[in-house]
Amino acid sequence: TINTQRLWNSLMEMGEIGATDAGGCCRLALTELDRQGRDLFVRWCTDAGCEIRIDRIGNIYARRPGTDPDALPISTGSHLDTQPTGGKFDGIYGCLAGLEVIRSLNDHGINTRRPVEVVIWTNEEGSRFAPAMVASGVYSGKFSLDYALNQTDAQGIRLGDALKAIGYDGALEVGAEKFAKFFELHIEQGPVLERESEDLGVVTGVLGMRWYDVNVKGVSAHAGPTPMSYRRDALGATAKMISALIDMAAAREAEDGRCTIGELCIPKGSRNVIPGDLNFTLDLRNASLDGLQAMEQDARGLLDRIATQAGVEVTLECIWDSPPTVFDADCVAAVERAVASSGCSYRRMTSGAGHDAVNISTVAPTSMIFVPSVGGISHNESEYSTPDQIGRGARILYEVMKSEAQS
């Protein structure tokens, strides 16, 4: 049905743009490298006969026309941006597998009633511009266009200015392009499928997640003459907070409780100065809204308790809130049918990572397909899935989209 080798070659060629020495890829959103990746994608889609449109937040819609001019498209897609220590598969796979579906429909001379479309969502990772999935968030009405354009990176550059600088500030109204259904194919980015020796994951929903900025203020003082009992050490308190936060999430493994502190910065740190002011990020996840709410309450309680004990002050600010997602039952069933008839082994599962599909699911029937990640590793330069795994997932996407586009 599809050409696995061609898909693999495209993945590797795209991975050259921002390739790192350790075999990964660093192609942050809206950088010059992102522009190169987008240009390559647009060229490939144009060569495959697609019409290209770009909206005001830089989302790219590549459409293979259908026979019915009034029918909404069956759409797929993901993102081309990566983490700073990213791999070649996260996001990119979903984009290029969508392209491979279109190339394969061309190969087989298949005309569909509905258009078949691949979408590239801007700034999914959230590592250059928080929050994650921001452009699919604008598409679905979760965020206003102004909110997204005014987000700034660590250098203070506005998302809107970075978008303009790479020439992907399109004219299309965000959200104007509607989908009949949306399917996102992605690597699992976790260890479950591999551990259970399943070929594929039929994704029924996504964990709820919240992002926070935490600030801890103690009193900076000299490392030498300040006895231990006199200190109001912002980092000493933070160390206890981090341990307690991690323990709190570990005790909620049954509800898929997760807690990650990914960034920590002592802005004016010096070797012989007791830290007086520091910031860290907090990422909490849970399968249920009640669970996520309880984790936030636990987090607030333990931060306050430790801060009081240590004589420091703590503030916790929620900067992003993505509630648990349940995907459309028909879309899940369509994927499950295609997987079952392919003979591949599979399980139904919840995604621990947020995806653009989470946002799209609030405005169009949506579901996802996962392929295994070797070693469960992602957001890491050694992220990998085998050509067989890559091919299997794309074949399911092809079957699902073909049949949905014909109906």
Added chain:
Amino acid sequence: TINTQRLWNSLMEMGEIGATDAGGCCRLALTELDRQGRDLFVRWCTDAGCEIRIDRIGNIYARRPGTDPDALPISTGSHLDTQPTGGKFDGIYGCLAGLEVIRSLNDHGINTRRPVEVVIWTNEEGSRFAPAMVASGVYSGKFSLDYALNQTDAQGIRLGDALKAIGYDGALEVGAEKFAKFFELHIEQGPVLERESEDLGVVTGVLGMRWYDVNVKGVSAHAGPTPMSYRRDALGATAKMISALIDMAAAREAEDGRCTIGELCIPKGSRNVIPGDLNFTLDLRNASLDGLQAMEQDARGLLDRIATQAGVEVTLECIWDSPPTVFDADCVAAVERAVASSGCSYRRMTSGAGHDAVNISTVAPTSMIFVPSVGGISHNESEYSTPDQIGRGARILYEVMKSEAQS
């Protein structure tokens, strides 16, 4: 004897160079601001009739000639560089009090047999270029000149290049200028004198201190799909290490055990990535060499134990080692006599902070005088000592230096 108001005014004028909004001073070693501070000091000393010489590591020697052309000088001095969150007193006080001694000798028309000299030591703080006290270290033979000139800051700029850029790369051989005796006046930078309501500290020695660079390597992975029990979280492990290191030092309060983690950096941190690689600094101090050695062994043991439990790797590299110092008994006695006859209250004490006097004490008879720090606060923009406290210390320095220079 001395003019407290003039000394205070000079301190405030010097504090304008690099003044921060919060009332402190940020004048990092060998920056343009450091050059301005040095220029001002040199102008003041020249106006007071001093001969100026500058050595190859940028130390400044300002000498008021004596009547005996063969006599070695009685020297004092400290540093003009500050911490990133520094105050107006740490180091600067010792420099300008030395200048005030010379101005006062001029006022009273006193000629001394020995020269009276003030020395500015380059890069004492160690926050731009590690290690601390590096230029007095070259003076005393602890470090080679090449070692010091090749130290780099966080931007990779060589100390030697920064020195040249501000025009303070002098011609004098480092160490060529010998001292009969060396006295350093400094703020305490800790809470002891204030807590015990003592006017002055007669400093008999300095804690031993060692600086380390620590690296922790785990496995970076995605914050969402990676269950807590699967993680090899470099920051989670580090949080436990920091807590254990602090507890270890706190249990050694009786031996002046101190432990500070002043810098921590996750180089490619991202909100939704479990940290796989991070660095932190470690500063250990103890009154005795055995105690310092035991703390290092404890630190190594607990880092290894926690790393093994957490499935991460840790390395600890010692980058600076300053053994405990015992000052010259005659110099300590000279200070104690002057303090006792001044009628001020005082205590004998050990310094928790390293000072250039530590290095000088290995090549010349040396001791120190402390004045209280309000709230025990230093390496902090709100560092403060009152004009009375500032005046009292300078008066003692004047009496000691005058009597030593006449003998």
